[in-house]
């Protein structure tokens with residue numbers, strides 16, 4: 001057995017700082033002390049392995065995975081597709097991608113969501129899939145609606161889909177949100193704007209992909225996800241004392 | 243301009259938000275959609291080693307429990323091997339070593355049943371005390387927080403653990419040690435994560 005390669009150190013300049021006062025909830029939930037940087041040991045270099053026995057084939061189709069037979073959720077039918085890659089631009093195959101979202105009216109199917117927009121009886125709002133050998137994944141769903149939230153009195157979340165990805169090692173574990181090209185709420189959302197780097201925000205914005213749409217049926221957006229890359233051993237490094 | 247390196251940039255993290263349960267634990271959100279939710283059985287029925295229960299909470303900077311957090315655990319089996327092709331020797335059938343748990347909407351407590359992991363090696367081949375890698379997300383947490391859970395009955399191994407020893411402030415090492423007690427003869431460990439304050443849990447940049 002060869003030990004898995006170490007990950008590149010995380011580039012924190014593209015991630016939101018823990019303490020982001022414009023997003024008020026972060027104030028009491030942000031650690032104050034510096035994180036301790038760790039060399040990756042096998043527990044960080046490896047992570048859970050998922051297979052097709054863990055999920056069902058239809059789990060990635062939010063148009064049908066909760067709908068009554070013959071019915072469909074209300075909203076703009078979309079395909080959200082993309083690839084999971086690493087920083088070396090290599091595909092990340094066989095990794096679990098899970099998503100969740102509000103319905104077309106901006107309402108979540110969650111006991112704690114009390115927004116006045118109605119729950120859609122045919123929409124659960126979650127899906128999951130495993131990337132193929134090329135790192136590709138696809139979901140079919142409805143475009144989520146914007147919704148208000150308590151931060152300042154008049155804050156609205158842009159349309160977004162929450163995305164969770166594993167990768168091949170636990171140090172790659174990532175949760176993010178996918179936004180949609182052209183949404184005027186993106187630049188004024190306090191959660192989006194916790195991210196200091198404008199390019200990193202662009203990278204969270206899915207692009208209309210006319211080539212992947214199904215004519216007269218479903219429009220498509222492309223959303224690629226990049227996880228941390230691993231070093232490759234160019235020279236054996238004999239550490240002092242070893 | 244010098245040559246370009248052509249590395250991609252990692253996708254930026256965003257908070258998991260208050261409704262993380264819909265995606266990762268839909269039954270807790272209030273509906274049943276998947277044939278099988280993932281992460282509820284860490285060790286499986288055939289794992290060797292001591293069966294343990296871990297209980298804890300996540301405390302914010304005002305001293306209040308966080309009731310919308312989600313934690314994931316990643317651990318070795320009792321021989322110190324991970325359920326991964328490069329995780330060491332093969333593990334017992336059904337042992338995943340990975341778990342997912344939410345904090346209770348009312349009490350803020352979480353708990354899991356698993357087995358106590360064995361010792362593992364660090365990147366330089368030095369033994370590490372038994373521990374579980376933890377990852378924590380919640381509304382208000384912009385990037386998932388990584389920490390480790392060690393065991394109070396492993397005092398000797400903890401004393402020489404390379405990661406615990408890297409923490410310059412000795413009193414902060416205690417924030418990573420789950421306290422063992424017996425309840426009805428069964429081992430229960432308590433592990434509270436504090437996001438701020440004097441007893442702030444040590445978090446790692448892994």
Ligand SMILES: [Fe+2]
Nearest residue numbers: 157160162259
């Ligand atoms: Fe959301």
